Amino acid sequence: MSHPSQSSQFALLRQRRFGPFFWTQFLGAFNDNLFKTALLVVLTYDALSWTTLAPSLLNNLIPGLFILPYVVFSATAGQIADKVEKGRLARWVKSLEIVIMMVAAVGWYTHTLWLLIVAVAGMGVHSTLFGPVKYAYLPQHLKPEELVGGNGVIEMGTFVGILLGEVMGAVLAGHGDLGVHLVAGGTIVVAVLGLMTSSRIPASPAPAPDLVISKNPIAESLRNLGYSRRNRTVFLSMLGNSWFWFYGALVLSQFPLYAKDYLHGDHSVFVLLLTIFSLGIGAGSLLCEKLSGRKVEIGLVPFGAIGLSLFGIDLYFASLAYTNTAAVDFLGLLAQHGTWRILLDLLLLGVFGGFFIVPLFALIQTRCDPKHVSRTIAGMNILNALFMVAAAGVAVFLIGQGFSIPEMFLTTALLNAVVAIYIFSLVPEFLMRFLAWLLIHTIHRVSTVDTDRIPEEGAAVLVCNHVSYVDAIVIMAASPRPIRFVMDHRIFKTPLLGFIFRTAKAIPIAPAKEDPWLMEKAFVDIAQALHEGELVCIFPEGKLTRTGEMNEFRGGITKIVERSKVPVIPMALRGLWGSVFSRDPSNVFERSFARGWRSRLALAVGRPVPPQEVTPEGLYDEVLALRGEWK
Incomplete structure (x- = not known):
C-alpha cells in the first residue's frame, strides 16, 4: 500500500509520547x-x-x-x-x-x-x-x-x-x-x-x-x-x-x-x-x-x-x-x-x-x-x-x-x-490474510485512497464495483479489520477462492429464482453480522462486469439498510479490468504480458452515506465517480 505522505516510524523517537518510554x-x-x-x-x-x-x-x-x-x-x-x-x-x-x-x-x-x-x-x-x-x-x-x-x-x-x-x-x-x-x-x-x-x-x-x-x-x-x-x-x-x-x-x-x-x-x-x-x-x-x-x-x-x-x-x-x-x-x-x-x-x-x-x-x-x-x-x-x-x-x-x-x-x-x-x-484468519497480503505484494502494486474512512469499530456496509475474482481479497488486504463479504454461492465451489472466503466467514447468496431460501438466509446473516458490529461488504451489481463498465446496482442494499440502520461506505476498485482475474474477453496470455509484472491497482473509499439517504442509484453514482476513467 502506498502512503507517501506519512513519516518514518523513527520520527516517533523525537516525540515525548514515545521517545522517553x-x-x-x-x-x-x-x-x-x-x-x-x-x-x-x-x-x-x-x-x-x-x-x-x-x-x-x-x-x-x-x-x-x-x-x-x-x-x-x-x-x-x-x-x-x-x-x-x-x-x-x-x-x-x-x-x-x-x-x-x-x-x-x-x-x-x-x-x-x-x-x-x-x-x-x-x-x-x-x-x-x-x-x-x-x-x-x-x-x-x-x-x-x-x-x-x-x-x-x-x-x-x-x-x-x-x-x-x-x-x-x-x-x-x-x-x-x-x-x-x-x-x-x-x-x-x-x-x-x-x-x-x-x-x-x-x-x-x-x-x-x-x-x-x-x-x-x-x-x-x-x-x-x-x-x-x-x-x-x-x-x-x-x-x-x-x-x-x-x-x-x-x-x-x-x-x-x-x-x-x-x-x-x-x-x-x-x-x-x-x-x-x-x-x-x-x-x-x-x-x-x-x-x-x-x-x-x-x-x-x-x-x-x-x-x-x-x-x-x-x-x-x-x-x-x-x-x-x-x-x-x-x-x-x-x-x-x-x-x-x-x-x-x-x-x-x-x-x-x-x-x-x-x-x-x-x-x-x-x-x-x-x-x-x-x-x-x-x-x-x-x-x-x-x-x-x-x-x-x-x-x-x-x-x-x-x-x-x-x-x-x-x-x-x-x-x-x-x-x-x-x-x-x-x-484461519491468519492464513487468509497471508494469502491476501501475498497477492497484493507479488502480482500487484496496490495504492489506497482515503481507506481511513473505513471505520475502525462499529457496523457499516461497504459497497464496491465488481471487476474480478479477487476484488474481495484486495479489499480485505486494504482494510484495518476483518470484513464479512457477501459472495455468489458458486464462488464457494471454486477450490482456492472458495477456501479463502469460507475461512473469512463470507456470506453466500443466490438469486431468488435460483434458491429463495439461501437468498433470505443471506439477508438474515447480514443483519446478524451488522447487529454484532461487524463490517459487511457487498457488490451491488450482483455479477462480474464483462465489458469493464459498471452494471446497474440492484436493490438488495436498500433491503439491508431497512433492516439495519447503519452507514454505507462506497468504494471503487481501479485497474483490475484486463487482469488475468477479470472477464476481459481478450487473450489471457496477451493481456497478462501487456500489463507486466506487479501491475498497478488502486482502491478509493468515499464518504459514509447515512442509511436514510441510501439508494441504489445514488450509490452507483458515488462509486462511478470514485472509479473515474481508470477501469
Whole structure:
C-alpha cells in the first residue's frame, strides 16, 4: 500500500509520547543483560574465587531465578499496571532498579555470591513489573496506524539493548577485578539514566483505577489466563507469541556450545552469532511497518512462521556442510568455507522472527478489552516464562537422547511447522490474510485512497464495483479489520477462492429464482453480522462486469439498510479490468504480458452515506465517480 505522505516510524523517537518510554525500556533491557551476562561469564571462567558450586549448575540456576518472578508475579504486575498511572509506575520500577543494582554492587565488591543471586531475582521482579506497562502503554499513546511501527521500534530497541548488554557484560567480565568494578558502577549509572528518562514519560491514565489487587498471585494467574481464553483469537495469538520465545530460547541456548564445539570458535564467535541473530530480529521488526502498510497486518505471521521453519532447516544442512576443525576467532570464522551460509540463515531466522512476533503484539493490543490490556500482557508473560522453561526441558531431553546441536535446530524448525499449521487451522484468519497480503505484494502494486474512512469499530456496509475474482481479497488486504463479504454461492465451489472466503466467514447468496431460501438466509446473516458490529461488504451489481463498465446496482442494499440502520461506505476498485482475474474477453496470455509484472491497482473509499439517504442509484453514482476513467 502506498502512503507517501506519512513519516518514518523513527520520527516517533523525537516525540515525548514515545521517545522517553523507548529509552526507558531500552536501558532496562540493556542493564538486565549487562548484569546477567557479566555474572554468568565470571562464574564460568572464575568460579573458584566466588563459590564451590559447579558452573553448569549456576548457568542454569541464574536464568531460572530471573524467569521465576514472571511465572509467579506477572498476573499481579498486570493488575498493578491496569490500576496505576503508567508513568508513575515506570518511575517506581526504575527506582527499584537502582536499589537492586546497589545491592549487586555490594556483592560484586565483596565477592558475596548470594547478594548477586538476590539481585538476579530482583531484576526478574523488576522486569516482571515493567513487562505489562511496556505493551499496554503503546495503544494509549499511538494512533492505530502507528501501532505496528511503534511495536517494531520497541522490539528493535529491546533486542539491540539485549545484544549490547550481553556483549558489554562479556567484555567487561573478561577484564578481572577492574571489569567487575566497572560492571558494579556501570549498572547503577544505567539504572539512574533509566529513572531520568522515565521522568519524562507523559501521563497514561489507569484504565481500571478502582481495581482491587488480588493477594493470591497464583489464583490471579489462573484467573488471568482464564479471562484471556474468552477471546479466542487473542489467546491463540498469546500462545503464538509464547511459541516464538520457546523457539528462540531453544535455539539461542545452543549458541555457546555451537560456537565452541561445531564452529570451533572462541567467545568472539558466540558474540558474532548473537549479534547476527539480534540484528535480524531488529531488521524484521522495523520492516513490519513497511510490509504491513502501517496497519495491523496479521498476514505477516504465517510469512514469519514459514521463514522460521525454512531457515531453521537450512541451518541444519549448512552446519553439516561446515568442515573446519581448526580453532578460530570471529575473523578466522569469516574466512571459512560455508560460514556465510550459516550467518545468512541466522540473520533470516531473526528477520522472519520479527515478522512473526510484531504483528502478534499489535493484534493482542488492539483486539483485547482496553481495560484489560496490562493483565492480558501479564498473562502472555506467564505463558512466555512457562514456554521458556519448557524449552530448557526439551533441550535437556534432546541432549539426553543423543541429539547433536544441528539436529536440535532441525527438530525445532520442524516443530515450528507443526505448531504453525495447528494455530493457523484454529484461527484461519491468519492464513487468509497471508494469502491476501501475498497477492497484493507479488502480482500487484496496490495504492489506497482515503481507506481511513473505513471505520475502525462499529457496523457499516461497504459497497464496491465488481471487476474480478479477487476484488474481495484486495479489499480485505486494504482494510484495518476483518470484513464479512457477501459472495455468489458458486464462488464457494471454486477450490482456492472458495477456501479463502469460507475461512473469512463470507456470506453466500443466490438469486431468488435460483434458491429463495439461501437468498433470505443471506439477508438474515447480514443483519446478524451488522447487529454484532461487524463490517459487511457487498457488490451491488450482483455479477462480474464483462465489458469493464459498471452494471446497474440492484436493490438488495436498500433491503439491508431497512433492516439495519447503519452507514454505507462506497468504494471503487481501479485497474483490475484486463487482469488475468477479470472477464476481459481478450487473450489471457496477451493481456497478462501487456500489463507486466506487479501491475498497478488502486482502491478509493468515499464518504459514509447515512442509511436514510441510501439508494441504489445514488450509490452507483458515488462509486462511478470514485472509479473515474481508470477501469
